[in-house]
Amino acid sequence: MIELEHLSRRFGATSAVDDLSLTIPRGDICALIGPSGAGKSTALRLINRLIEPDGGRVLIGGEDAARLPVVALRRRLGYVIQSVGLFPHWTVARNIATVPRLLGWERRRIARRVEELLALVGLEPAHGGRYPHQLSGGQQQRVGVARALAAEPEVLLMDEPFGAVDPLTRRSLQDALKDIQARTGTTIVLVTHDIDEALRLATTLAFLTGGRLVQAATPHAMLAAPASPEIAAFLGGPRLGLRLLQTATAGARTDFSRTAAGEPLDADTPLDEVVARMVAAGVTALPVRDRAGRAGVITLADVVAR
Amino acid sequence: MRPWRLARRPVVWVGGLFVLLTLTMDRLGPLFHWLFPRLDRPVYSRAGFPELALSHAALAGGASLVAAVAGIGAAVFATRPAGRGFAPALETAASIAQTFPPVAVLALAVPALGYGAAPTLLALVLYGLMPVIAATLAGLRAVPAGAIEAAEGSGFSPLARLWQVELPLAAPLILTGLRTSTIIGIGTATIGSTVGALTLGSPILDGLAGENPAFVLQGTVLVALLAITVDLAFAELARRLAV
Amino acid sequence: MNATATPPRRGNRADAATAGRAHAAPRADRRAWDPAGVAPIVAAAALALAALPAGFVGVAPNRLVSGVPRGLWEAAGPGGCLALAMLAAALAGLALTGAAAASDTTPCRRQATLRAGLIAALAAGIVVLLVALAGAAAHAAVAADSGGGGRTRVSLGAAFWVWLSLALLVFAGALRRVPPLPARAALIAALAAALLLLAGAGAITDLSLAREFAVNRAGWVDAAGRHLLLVGGGLLVALPIGGALGGWAQVRPGRGTGAFAVLNLLQTIPSIALFALLIGPLTALANAVPALRGLGFGGIGAFPAIIALALYALLPVARGVEAALRAVPAAAVAAGRGMGMTRLQLLAGVVLPLALPTLLRMLRVVVVQLVGLAVLGALIGAGGLGGFIFRGLGQTAADLVLLGALSTILLAVAAHLLIGALIALLDPEPAR
Known part of the structure; x- marks a missing residue:
């Protein structure tokens, strides 16, 4: 210290x-x-x-x-x-x-x-x-x-x-x-x-x-x-605001009560990268999987929520 | 630079003092008599001081001029395509010759040329060549490749490139070489009086041999002033070149 | 003989310079003979041949009369001429193949080194042969003149000096292209040993220069020792003072300018004038404080010479120390300090090792300069090798002049080489 x-x-x-x-x-x-x-x-x-x-x-x-x-x-x-x-x-x-x-x-x-x-x-x-x-x-x-x-x-x-x-x-x-x-x-x-x-x-x-x-x-x-x-x-x-996205990861904003199709994102992915992927794919929701294997979904609304 | 501003430069002062002392030294008998009361002949009289100074300046100046022209010429030649084979030999010779003591070179010229001004002149030219060659080679090689390329790209002839691009850019370094060469020349010319040349060193050496400190002082002061004047003149030249 | 056409390699000054010129004159086609590379060989050969009619040795019945020149054929005989011609031809041939190989696009570095080594060895061989031939010619001339009472003087002629200079220049030039230090040292040592062996075997005793040396042997040893003493004394005074000044100028940039200007002025004053200038004040000082006199202090002798030499050395020493300290990367010092090195550890572990090559280069320049300047000490009663030169000049004894001048040159070259070897030894990473 x-x-x-x-x-x-x-x-x-x-x-x-x-x-x-x-x-x-x-x-x-x-x-x-x-x-x-x-x-x-x-x-x-x-x-x-x-x-x-x-x-x-x-x-x-x-x-x-x-x-x-x-x-x-x-x-x-x-x-x-x-x-x-x-x-x-x-x-x-x-x-x-x-x-x-x-x-x-x-x-x-x-x-x-x-x-x-x-x-x-x-x-x-x-x-x-x-x-x-x-x-x-x-x-x-x-x-x-x-x-x-x-x-x-x-x-x-x-x-x-x-x-x-x-x-x-x-x-x-x-x-x-x-x-x-x-x-x-x-x-x-x-x-x-x-x-x-x-x-x-x-x-x-x-x-x-x-x-x-x-x-x-x-x-x-x-x-x-x-x-x-x-x-x-x-x-x-x-x-x-874009920098703010760097400070949080997908896991914290994911709704684990739902699932979606497609290759899931890692739950440790920073939010700015999540947005980048959404933009690249032209979607507003992506599937997520955390280390424990739980599956969920993150939406653009989850990302921008404070 | 206007004349009145030039008059404030130290080179003018020191140079003026040198000329003044050279012209009036033989009238300073009472001063030297007061300084060295035990001496019968307080002022050097084997030759007049103006004559000594002129001879000294002619020897050192002439040799430096020859060394400058030949040295810059040789270095320029060695950096051209046709002469580049000579560059290693020239560099080797320059670096070896710089370890040779000037007095030894002077002494070696005597068996070849006898006594007098001739061996002094030869030794001065030979010894003065080396700093000029070394500095010119260094200066020409330090010219940025970009400048040469730009000159070539804008269609300069080789001669125009040398004259308008390479030499001006190398000038400051060449000037330091000339300065070293000339200052060494003035110093070596002083010792030239040991091989029979008439220079400002003559009163010094005669004074040392005849235990006459007044002669030594007269020669020393004048030759030191001459060297400092020339050094300051080169500094002045370098300053203007830098602007 | 010539390596100017090798492709550009970073970090090599000569090559980098060539690269700059290469695009100035692009070679359209690959020729076996590069005219620019061959030209210096042709020029050297022409100069060597032009000296052929000049005297190889000069023979005089006594010391007072000037000698009659004798050409190589007359002096060395057919055997000697043939041996010399063969060595010279081999050297020229090797140099020419070198020039041809250099214009090849794929030069082999090891092969070039080997060729340079061979050229150096051949040049050294020519030097030794020239000396041996001159010695033999002198022996023959003295033997033929048995009635002269041994007063026959055989001096070295113009042709000898021209060829010797050429051979030594080729030797030195080739040495520069032999990178391994042991190989270079071995070549120099071999040349020195061969010459000493010749002298030891009595092969050159009849040359007037050797006779002059024999007559003055004891005096020569004294004078050489005295010369070294003057140089050493000058260094002893100049190194600490100049070092402190350089260090101060480095720590306080800008403050040193005034001191440097004064030192520069001192350098400008012709050396003999500086030596002479010191006599007056030092004599006065010795008269005023008689106790100093007992310590050998006075206006005439070694003391003013040492002071004058030290004054001359101050500027290069101070400049060298300043440059050496400036060459130490500031980041390395900052990092060392940040990691908790003490001042002493920083100085001994970081600053000194990094400054050492520059310091030694400065020392080499200063020592060579002082060896040359110490010659003047003889004029103010300090002794040294200059004594032979000025005595010889006074007595019109060319051999005595030669003895003094050659000894000084040899001393300066030896100092240059020795310190150079030390620099090469201490620098483990020449690529840096």
């Missing part, structure tokens, strides 16, 4: 982060969103003390981060940045082993961990012996994630981690991250510009502007009731 209490940081005359209080429960994925210059990255760097706060404090699992030795603190927090920052003179395996080596793990344990992590982020064991410049951008970013997870950090801090890769690769990296998080239960704090990325990954959205927290809520709650016109505009303006 991470608690930010009244955090503030000024750079000269401008206030980058202003009285920011936010609690991120264990296992949560919290996306910090907002316009450029809103203080998102600064907030993230205040957590691992790459920037020291002017006021307020950060609690990591109840411990005051300011009281911990800064180096020990950072080794407990994984850190992934957009430009990856792999060490070009080290092999992939050596890069992943950075923090375990700093922590003085024994050789065999490190080797085992590196192997595990390569598999976890979806790379071949052979990639371990390559140099970063021999990998594609997406592969490099996977190594970046593996490196950050190496010492099983309590928290993973990610600063626009997938901003520099193409949309298709980004999508697969997001799926991989979601999968990894489901398996490891690591708390993740994510800074992103990409509202779709935030909606796809986050369990909590925190909207910042001018260094202040305006609203923190689940994606669905924020989309359903944006606290300000600025948030509404950021979330999609007139198309906000």
